[in-house]
Amino acid sequence: xxxxxxxxxxxxxxxxxxxxxxxxxxxxxxxxxxxxxxxxxxxxxxxxxxxxxxxxxxxxxxxxxxxxxxxxxxxxxxxxxxxxxxxxxxxxxxxxxxxxxxxxxxxxxxxxxxxxxxxxxxxxxxxxxxxxxxxxxxxxxxxxxxxxxxxxxxxxxxxxxxxxxxxxxxxxxxxxxxxxxxxxxxxxxxxxxxxxxxxxxxxxxxxxxxxxxxxxxxxxxxxxxxxxxxxxxxxxxxxxxxxxxxxxxxxxxxxxxxxxxxxxxxxxxxxxxxxxxxxxxxxxxxxxxxxxxxxxxxxxxxxxxxxxxxxxxxxxxxxxxxxxxxxxxxxxxxxxxxxxxxxxxxxxxxxxxxxxxxxxxxxxxxxxxxxxxxxxxxxxxxxxxxxxxxxxxxxxxxxxxxxxxxxxxxxxxxxxxxxxxxxxxxxxxxxxxxxxxxxxxxxxxxxxxxxxxxxxxxxxxxxxxxxxxxxxxxxxxxxxxxxxxxxxxxxxxxxxxxxxxxxxxxxxxxxxxxxxxxxxxxx
Numbered sequence: 001x002x003x004x005x006x007x008x009x010x011x012x013x014x015x016x017x018x019x020x021x022x023x024x025x026x027x028x029x030x031x032x033x034x035x036x037x038x039x040x041x042x043x044x045x046x047x048x049x050x051x052x053x054x055x056x057x058x059x060x061x062x063x064x065x066x067x068x069x070x071x072x073x074x075x076x077x078x079x080x081x082x083x084x085x086x087x088x089x090x091x092x093x094x095x096x097x098x099x100x101x102x103x104x105x106x107x108x109x110x111x112x113x114x115x116x117x118x119x120x121x122x123x124x125x126x127x128x129x130x131x132x133x134x135x136x137x138x139x140x141x142x143x144x145x146x147x148x149x150x151x152x153x154x155x156x157x158x159x160x161x162x163x164x165x166x167x168x169x170x171x172x173x174x175x176x177x178x179x180x181x182x183x184x185x186x187x188x189x190x191x192x193x194x195x196x197x198x199x200x201x202x203x204x205x206x207x208x209x210x211x212x213x214x215x216x217x218x219x220x221x222x223x224x225x226x227x228x229x230x231x232x233x234x235x236x237x238x239x240x241x242x243x244x245x246x247x248x249x250x251x252x253x254x255x256x257x258x259x260x261x262x263x264x265x266x267x268x269x270x271x272x273x274x275x276x277x278x279x280x281x282x283x284x285x286x287x288x289x290x291x292x293x294x295x296x297x298x299x300x301x302x303x304x305x306x307x308x309x310x311x312x313x314x315x316x317x318x319x320x321x322x323x324x325x326x327x328x329x330x331x332x333x334x335x336x337x338x339x340x341x342x343x344x345x346x347x348x349x350x351x352x353x354x355x356x357x358x359x360x361x362x363x364x365x366x367x368x369x370x371x372x373x374x375x376x377x378x379x380x381x382x383x384x385x386x387x388x389x390x391x392x393x394x395x396x397x398x399x400x401x402x403x404x405x406x407x408x409x410x411x412x413x414x415x416x417x418x419x420x421x422x423x424x425x426x427x428x429x430x431x432x433x434x435x436x437x438x439x440x441x442x443x444x445x446x447x448x449x450x451x452x453x454x455x456x457x458x459x460x461x462x463x464x465x466x467x468x469x470x471x472x473x474x475x476x477x478x479x480x481x482x483x484x485x486x487x488x489x490x491x492x493x494x495x496x497x498x499x500x501x502x503x504x505x506x507x508x509x510x511x512x513x514x515x516x517x518x519x520x521x522x523x
Contacts, residue, residue, distance in 0.1 A: 005038070005039045005040075005041055005071060006036065006037075006038050006039075007036065007037050007038075007039065007054065007056075007069060008035060008036035008037075009035055009036070009056055009067055010035060011035070011056075011058045011060060011065045011067070012060065013060035013061045013062065014035075014058035014059065014060050014065065015033065015058075015059075016031060016032065016033045016058070017031070017032055017033075017034075017035065017056055017057065017058045018030070018031050018056070018057045018058070019031075019032065019037055019054065019055070019056050019057075020054075020055050020057075021039075021052050021053060021054045021055065022052070022053045022055070023052065025039055025040075025041070025052060025054075026039075026040055027039075027040075028054075039054070039071075041071065041073055042073075049072050049073060050072070050073045051070065051071070051072050051073075052070070052071040052072075052073075053068055053069070053070055053071075054068070054069040054070075054071060055067075055068055056068075056069070098116075098170050098359075098361045099169050099170055100163065100170060100171075101156075101159055101160065101163055101170075101171055101172070102114075102159075102170070102171065102172025102173055102175075102360075102361070103172070103173075103175075103355065103358060104155060104156035104159065104173055106173075106175055106176075106353055106355055106358065107175070107176040107178075107353075108155065108173030108174055108175050108176055108316075109173065109174040109175075109176060109255055109256065109314070109316045110152035110153065110155070110256075111149055111150055111151060111152040111154075111155065111256070112147065112148070112149060112150075112155070112173065112174040112256075112316070113135060113147070113148040113149075113150060113155060113158065113159055113162070113171055113172070113173060113174075114141070114145060114146075114147060114148075114171070114172050114173070114174055114317060114318075114362050115130075115135075115145070115146050115147075115148055115162060115167070115168040115170070115171050116144050116145055116168060116169050116170040116171075116361075116362075117144050117145075117146060117167070117168060117169065123140070123146075126167050129165065129167055130148060130162060130167050133158060133161040133162060133165060133167070134150050134151065134154060134157075134158045134161070135148040135149070135150050135158050135162060136148060136149045136150070139334070139335070141318075141362075142332075143365070145362060147174075147318070155173050156173075159171040159172075159173070170361060172317075172360070172361065172362065174316040174317045174318060175316065175317045175353060175360050175363075176314050176315065176316055176353075177308075177315045177316070177317075177320055177351040177352065177353055178313075178351060178352065178353070179227065179228055179272050179275045179309070179313070179350060179351050179452055194433070194435045194447075195293065195294055195435050197406060198406070198430040198433075198434060199294075199296065201404070201406075201408065201430060201505050202296075202429065202430075202457060202461070202505055202506055202507065202508050203507045203508055203509040203510070204296055204508050204509075206508075206509035207461075207464060207508035207509040207511065207512050208298045209509075210468075210509060210512045210513060211298070211300060211464060211467065211468065211512055218467065218470050218471055219470065220300060220301055220302045220467070221301050221302070221345045221346065221463040221464075221466045221467050221470075222242060222301070222302050222303075222304050222342050222343065222344040222345055222346070222463075223283055223284075223297075223301055223302070223303050223304070223344060223345075223346040223347070223348055223456075223459050223460065223462075223463050224303075224304040224306055224323070224326075224327035224344035224346070224347045224348065225276060225279050225280045225283070225303050225304070225305060225306065225347075225348045225350075225456070225459075226306045226307075226308045226320065226323035226324070226327070226347060226348070226349055226351075227275055227276030227279055227280070227305075227306070227307070227308065227309065227348075227350060227351070228267050228272035228273065228275040228276045228307065228308075228309040228313065229249075229265055229266055229267025229268065229272075229273060229275075229276045229277075229307045229309065230247075230265050230266070230267065230276045230277050230280055230305040230307070231266065231267070231274075231277045231437070231439065231440040232244075232247070232265060232266065232305060233440060234277070234437060234440060234441070234442050235286075235291075235442040236281075236285055236286045236291035236292065236293060236437065236442045236443055237277070237280060237281055237284060237285060237286065237437055239286050239299075240283075240284035240285075240286060240295065240297070240299055240301070240302055240303060241280075241284065241302060241303050241304075241305060242302050242303065242304045242305075242342040243341070243342065244263045245262065245263055245341060246304055246340060246341050246342040247262065247263050247264070247265045247304070247305045247306070247307075248260065248261070248262055248263075248265070248306050248307070248323075248326055248338055248340075249261040249262075249264055249265050249306075249307040250306065250307065250308055250319050250322045250323055250326065250331075250333060251307065251308060251309070251310045251315070251319050252310065253268070253310055253311040254310055254311065254312075255310045255312070255314045255315070255316050255319065258318075258319070258333060258334060260333045260334070260336065260338065262338065265305045265306070265307040267307070268311040272309060272313045274436075274437075274438050274439060274446075275350070275452065276305065276307065277436075277437050277438070277439075278436035278437060278438065278448050278452070278453070279348060279350045279436075279452060279453070279455070279456050280303045280305065280437070280456075281293060281295065281436050281437035281445075282295065282296055282434065282436060282453060282456040282457065282460070283295055283296055283297050283301060283303055283348075283456045283459060283460045283463070284297060284301065284302070284303040285437060286299060287299050291442070291443055292443040292444075292445055293435055293436070293437060293443075293445055295460075296456070296457055296460040296461075297460045297463060297464060300463075300464060300467055301460060301463040301464070301467070302342070304327065304340075304342060304344050306323045306326060306327065308320055308322075308323045308351075315351065317360055317362055317363050320349070320351070320363055320392075321362065321363050321366040323347070324347060324366050324367065324370045324375070324377065325366060325369075325370065326338055326340050327340065327343070327344040327347045327370070327375060328340075328343060328344070328369075328370040328373045328375045329343045329373065344375060345374065345375060345376065345463070345466050345479075346375070346376050346377075346378065346459050346462050346463050346466070347370070347375055347376070347377045347378065347459075348378050348379075348455055348456050348459040349377060349378065349379040349380070349392060349393075349398070349455070350379070350380045350451070350452035350453075350455045350456065351379070351380070351452075352379065352380055352381070352382040352390030352391060352392070352393060352420075352451075353382075353390055353391050354382035354383070354384035354386055354388075354390040354420060355390075355391070356386060356387075356388040357388070358390075358391045358394075359391060359394075359395075360391060360392070363392060364392075364395055364397070367392060367395050367397040367398060368397050370397075371397045371480050374479045375479075376399065376462055376479055376480055376483050377392070377395075377397060377398045377399070378398065378399045378401060378455050378456075378458050378459045378462065379392050379393035379395075379398045379399070379400060379401070379455060380393060380401055380402075380403075380450070380451035380452050380454060380455040381393050381400050381401060381402040381403075381419060381420040381421070381424075381425055381451050381454075382419075382420040382451060383403075383413075383417050383418070383419065383420065383450050383451055384416070384417070384418075384420055385412070385416060385417060385418035385419075385420070386420045386421075386422070387420075387421060387422045387499070388420065388422040388423075388424070389402075389420050389421070389422050389423075389424035389425050390420055393424065394424040397480070399426055399427070399458060399462075399480075399483070399484065399487070400424050400425050400426045400427075400502070401426070401427050401428065401429055401451065401454050401455045401457075401458045402419040402420060402421055402425050402427070402428045402431070402451055402454060402501065402502065403419035403428060403429070403430070403431020403432065403450065403451045403453070403454040404419070404428040404429065404430060404431060404432075404454070404501060404505060405430075405431075405432040406430075406432065406433070408492070408501075408504075408505060409500075409501070410428070410500045410501055411428075411431045411432045411449075411451075411454075413432065413449050413450075419431060419451055419454075420451070421499050421500050421501075421502075422499055423499065425499065425500075425501070425502040426484070426487070426488075426502045426503060427458055427487060427491060427502050427503055427504065427505070427506055428454060428501045428502060428504060428505055429453075429454040429455070429457035429458055429505065429506070430453065430454060430457060431449065431450055431451055431452075431453050431454040432449055433447045433448075433449065434447065434448045434449070434453040435447060435448075436448045436453065457506075458487070458506065461487070461506055461508045461511055462483055462487070464508060464511065464512055465483065465486055465511045465512060465519065467512075468511075468512040468514070468519075468520075469520070472514055472520060474520055485518055485519075486511055486516070486518055486519035487503070487506050487511065488503050488518070489510065489516060489518030489519060490506050490507045490508070490510035490511045490516070490518075490519070491503030491504045491505070491506055491507075492504030492505045492506075492507070
């Protein structure tokens with residue numbers, strides 16, 4: 001692929017050697033008494049391989065001896081390798097700027113506190129002092145963060161004591177996130193009647209045509225879906241999932257006693273069992289093969305299933321954070337390291353806490369970390385009909401997606417339930433009557449309502465954009481900024497953002513159009 005090549009040889013009776021190459025390489029021809037040489041080969045920017053013949057000659061008592069080494073520098077793939085991520089343990093979290101206490105009026109895990117320790121005191125002395133105040137240390141979360149256990153119902157009181165005694169710069173509960181879904185009506189089966197009108201709102205059919213001839217050697221970008229669980233055995237979904245050894249359940253059945261499991265992400269009946277399957281199917285339902293549903297990605301992307309909700313439909317701060325870390329490459333859960341063999345480039349979070357002004361500082365730092373690793377996170381704005389976007393969609397490290405109806409207006413479903421909107425809203429996507437996979441059986445499907453259904457439309461659009469980047473050999477160091485700029489250029493309200501629908505519906509055909517300089521800047 002280019003770089004330094006070291007050659008060594010043994011020709012009996014030779015006192016010096018002549019080294020040359022066809023075609024010429026830098027620093028050759030060379031006359032040397034050494035029986036080794038280092039050559040520098042430039043990387044090959046063309047798609048076709050380059051070949052070199054390195055010829056080593058020496059005069060010996062037996063006459064002229066000649067060795068020939070054939071070197072081949074592989075051609076650059078038509079697809080940029082920039083799409084790939086490196087599996088690595090989470091980097092140290094950046095220094096926390098917040099001080100004080102978190103929101104204890106928001107649903108949270110009973111008996112759990114996440115504490116950012118002040119510097120200056122040893123961990124041992126802090127642990128001992130915290131225990132005297134009713135907080136038992138559980139484990140180090142890295143970067144100054146630690147997990148404590150306390151009596152259920154005493155979280156706020158103990159947090160106040162820890163903060164007042166200088167044992168935490170910041171103390172928060174482990175927040176509980178909710179999947180942003182609403183009721184699902186009965187089944188339907190027709191793409192033309194049910195899906196096409198929604199897909200055409202985002203010009204998906206034209207986008208597929210622009211990606212019709214995907215070049216060989218292009219890796220399918222991976223969209224991680226962190227959710228309630230997945231019916232992975234469905235024949236109309238399974239072909240577009242990552243390999244089973246990459247799936248991860250970060251929590252198991254009980255959030256209070258996490259038991260991570262690799263390769264098994266099946267949902268528990270009644271625990272939002274269909275939610276993850278629905279979200280995944282919007283992206284990855286098998287397309288153009290006679291099955292009931294088409295996926296927005298048209299078989300061009302893969303979905304990585306990560307289960308973050310337990311059997312009671314609870315997902316805490318740590319579960320969401322671990323899912324993000326694992327999607328980016330690796331995470332550590334209760335002392336056990338899980339390395340992801342298929343790192344994701346996009347993470348879909350169809351979950352939120354809808355409380356105006358809410359932030360989760362621990363999760364915020366993980367979001368910053370994975371963004372720096374090149375992962376783009378997408379989240380739903382929430383369904384509480386509030387003039388503020390739910391968290392984590394409201395984070396600056398997340399692309400916030402609301403829901404629209406068939407008339408391209410902010411989606412409103414029934415009393416008290418409508419798409420959250422406000423200053424942090426960036427885009428909208430279909431969220432009313434979206435056909436989704438429903439249940440464990442192939443081709444069973446229903447209609448979904450909510451911003452949970454909207455987020456995967458944008459996650460899919462980003463995945464298709466990254467695929468087109470590969471094909472064009474493009475790469476960008478600040479992936480989130482580039483993705484945002486691209487999507488804005490393709491937004492229905494690109495020139496006139498508004499709080500109800502943000503930059504509007506995204507024209508995916510513009511997102512993958514090589515001539516759109518906002519998406520594919522000229523070098």
